[in-house]
Amino acid sequence: MNKEIQLLVDKGEMLPLMEEFYTIQGEGYHKGTAAYFIRIGGCDVGCHWCDVKESWNADIHPPTETVKIVAQAKKYSDTVVVTGGEPLTWDMTALTAQLKAEGLQVHIETSGAYKLTGIWDWICLSPKKMKLPTQEVYEKANELKMIIYNRDDFRFAEEQAAKVNKDCILYMQPEWSKRDKVIPEIVDYVMAHPKWKVSLQTHKYLNIP
Ligand SMILES: C[S@@+](CC[C@H](N)C(=O)[O-])C[C@H]1O[C@@H](n2cnc3c(N)ncnc32)[C@H](O)[C@@H]1O
Ligand SMILES: Nc1nc2[nH]cc(C(=O)O)c2c(=O)[nH]1
Ligand code: SF4
Ligand SMILES: [Mg+2]
Numbered sequence: 001m002n003k004e005i006q007l008l009v010d011k012g013e014m015l016p017l018m019e020e021f022y023t024i025q026g027e028g029y030h031k032g033t034a035a036y037f038i039r040i041g042g043c044d045v046g047c048h049w050c051d052v053k054e055s056w057n058a059d060i061h062p063p064t065e066t067v068k069i070v071a072q073a074k075k076y077s078d079t080v081v082v083t084g085g086e087p088l089t090w091d092m093t094a095l096t097a098q099l100k101a102e103g104l105q106v107h108i109e110t111s112g113a114y115k116l117t118g119i120w121d122w123i124c125l126s127p128k129k130m131k132l133p134t135q136e137v138y139e140k141a142n143e144l145k146m147i148i149y150n151r152d153d154f155r156f157a158e159e160q161a162a163k164v165n166k167d168c169i170l171y172m173q174p175e176w177s178k179r180d181k182v183i184p185e186i187v188d189y190v191m192a193h194p195k196w197k198v199s200l201q202t203h204k205y206l207n208i209p
């Protein structure tokens with residue numbers, strides 16, 4: 001990457017864009033709502049079950065002007081979901097300021113592992129054991145979405161729930177490859193601990209992106 005582009009990426013005026021698509025939010029509180037997804041490349045959290053490993057290496061995703069990303073997004077939807085990769089790898093200030101200036105609802109999907117930047121109408125926090133969230137994102141998260149892969153993830157979910165703000169909505173979502181095994185365990189857990197709700201990756205059942 002040349003120096004000029006690197007500088008713009010550092011300022012958040014360009015971002016490594018993996019893909020953008022108009023679909024239905026499949027997960028969490030806003031599931032069922034049409035939204036334009038902006039998937040930013042780059043993540044070094046390293047979840048072994050990550051369902052978008054192609055996003056990890058930022059170098060293979062073209063640095064793209066945020067102005068262009070916003071111009072595209074506003075054609076499709078009033079609601080934009082910024083995901084990745086890990087979007088907080090980058091400075092989200094410029095992208096979100098422009099999306100808000102267009103009057104859009106701006107949501108983020110994040111592990112919370114890096115400094116919270118940007119202006120968000122909705123923060124979905126999905127903590128990972130390898131790189132825990134920052135204090136600020138626990139305070140600002142609107143929903144906590146814990147991925148359940150094995151029994152220890154129930155313990156981890158409770159540990160993370162103790163750290164979020166009191167209004168944060170609590171979800172357990174089955175890890176996709178283990179869904180047949182963990183769904184019955186999640187069902188029993190949520191009935192026994194009803195402060196939790198179930199989140200499914202409904203887009204995978206609907207066969208949409
Ligand atoms: C691909 S991540 C990108 C955003 C951010 N890096 C994060 O992890 O929150 C989007 C969402 O998908 C979840 N996810 C990733 N792989 C999954 C899988 N195999 N099964 C269930 N959820 C998964 C993540 O926990 C996160 O909530
Ligand atoms: N439809 C749909 N809903 C989603 N919710 C979170 C997603 C993500 O990968 O961040 C996602 C996704 O990839 N597709
Ligand atoms: S933090 Fe998100 S993008 Fe990164 S590896 Fe984990 S699930 Fe995948
Ligand atoms: Mg996904």
